[in-house]
Amino acid sequence: MLGQKRSTRARKKAAQARSRATVAALVEATARILVREGFDRASTNRIAEEAGVSIGSLYQYFPGKEALVAAVIERHNHDLMQVVRQAMAEAEREPIGVGIDCLVAAAIEAHRVHPALHRVLAEQTPRTGELEGVELFHREALNLFRAYLEDHRDALVVTDLDLAAFICVTSIEALTHSAVIHRPKILSGEARQRLVAETSRMIAAYLGVRGGS
Amino acid sequence: MLGQKRSTRARKKAAQARSRATVAALVEATARILVREGFDRASTNRIAEEAGVSIGSLYQYFPGKEALVAAVIERHNHDLMQVVRQAMAEAEREPIGVGIDCLVAAAIEAHRVHPALHRVLAEQTPRTGELEGVELFHREALNLFRAYLEDHRDALVVTDLDLAAFICVTSIEALTHSAVIHRPKILSGEARQRLVAETSRMIAAYLGVRGGS
DNA sequence: CCAGAATATGAGTAATTGCTCACAATAACT
DNA sequence: AGTTATTGTGAGCAATTACTCATATTCTGG
Numbered sequence A, B: 001m002l003g004q005k006r007s008t009r010a011r012k013k014a015a016q017a018r019s020r021a022t023v024a025a026l027v028e029a030t031a032r033i034l035v036r037e038g039f040d041r042a043s044t045n046r047i048a049e050e051a052g053v054s055i056g057s058l059y060q061y062f063p064g065k066e067a068l069v070a071a072v073i074e075r076h077n078h079d080l081m082q083v084v085r086q087a088m089a090e091a092e093r094e095p096i097g098v099g100i101d102c103l104v105a106a107a108i109e110a111h112r113v114h115p116a117l118h119r120v121l122a123e124q125t126p127r128t129g130e131l132e133g134v135e136l137f138h139r140e141a142l143n144l145f146r147a148y149l150e151d152h153r154d155a156l157v158v159t160d161l162d163l164a165a166f167i168c169v170t171s172i173e174a175l176t177h178s179a180v181i182h183r184p185k186i187l188s189g190e191a192r193q194r195l196v197a198e199t200s201r202m203i204a205a206y207l208g209v210r211g212g213s
Numbered sequence C: 001c002c003a004g005a006a007t008a009t010g011a012g013t014a015a016t017t018g019c020t021c022a023c024a025a026t027a028a029c030t
Numbered sequence D: 001a002g003t004t005a006t007t008g009t010g011a012g013c014a015a016t017t018a019c020t021c022a023t024a025t026t027c028t029g030g
Helices: A017-041 A044-051 A055-061 A065-092 A096-111 A115-123 A129-151 A161-182 A190-207 B017-041 B044-051 B055-061 B065-091 B096-111 B115-123 B129-151 B161-182 B190-207
Strands: none
Touching: A017 A044, A017 A055, A017 A065, A017 A115, A044 A055, A044 A065, A065 A096, A065 A115, A065 A129, A096 A129, A096 A161, A096 A190, A115 A161, A129 A161, A161 A190, A161 B161, A161 B190, A190 B161, A190 B190, B017 B044, B017 B055, B017 B065, B017 B115, B044 B055, B044 B065, B065 B096, B065 B115, B065 B129, B096 B129, B096 B161, B096 B190, B115 B161, B129 B161, B161 B190
């Protein structure tokens, strides 16, 4: 009775305020344990305990550990996308050279929303079964950036926008992620500006930005 | 008796040919199970069974699952570095423009050594405890590339070689990884050349390669 | 061939896990 | 108040796990 998970979605809908609070407590407890103790230690029993909720209640709303973690991922992705979308809106009001600066800076900002959680999700959460959601953010960002390039297509030298979006988004995401996670000193101070400047310069050079819209 | 792992290193040295074969069988079985069934299913009992070795023998040479996986990672890293070092030797005989092409192509080649294993290691193996070895390859590659840049410093516009190496290696690794793992169609045919060409172009443009050594 | 060292075996134990279910408490509605 | 739906509880079972140890087998050097 161990090997088979049923599904990732919640079991029952929370209707009353009380149950909605329970669900929220469970999701928050899951995030807390992920950060403090790691993915392995995040058992359903442990999560229920941390949430101050009985194990039975947990299974009333979530079919298992995967679903809890999936909920945490979803929430975190949502937070990230908010930062990205806001930066995108700002970038669209600027010429593309400045816009790219904007987006790179936003990528760093997004990683600073909750770095510890972001790290656990990236390094310990297996991209397996219903937990593939970790990659979902990447796809959304890709689409957004691809549309951005489309809007500025005549200010660019590159022509294959699919390939270009893939290269830009993958690079920016990897660079900001690695910097925030593995080089914390870059976060504050002048080193950060340099990282943003250098990354933007690389992206702009690659895209072949020529003065234009 | 669950939560405490002792260490990651082997317990006993394999002296005779027989025991060396046992150790090899165990490591290979671990890799096979990782690929076929995933990290979760790779229990010590399961690995011993797959290797055709008793569980007792397994614990004679490895203190636990972590050590087995660490051995697999080490072997895989070694294979990767072999590809990278060979490409590096070739790159050093060429002007830097061509050399970068070389290195990017090698990065793709490295990911094709054993893509399935590479994927499991990247996506399912928690970067935890003694399993951080997954990141070791990145550091070695970084050092190598940093030295390469040093050799060509007067053919480049960039001055902060540490930052430059970080940006280049992180980008190239992320791009080739993502392409090989998530866009398999890029592997063969003309799309691959384009990826190499575009990536190299980006890197060269960033480094500010001007005709020189 | 033999003695001791090296290697191999696998049933068995303790811990932990995911998860159920019979029941209790609370809320909502009439 | 009484009835029903919603929500909450936690002891406890079954499965799985990591790991040990007493024993058996195989090798090596003499």
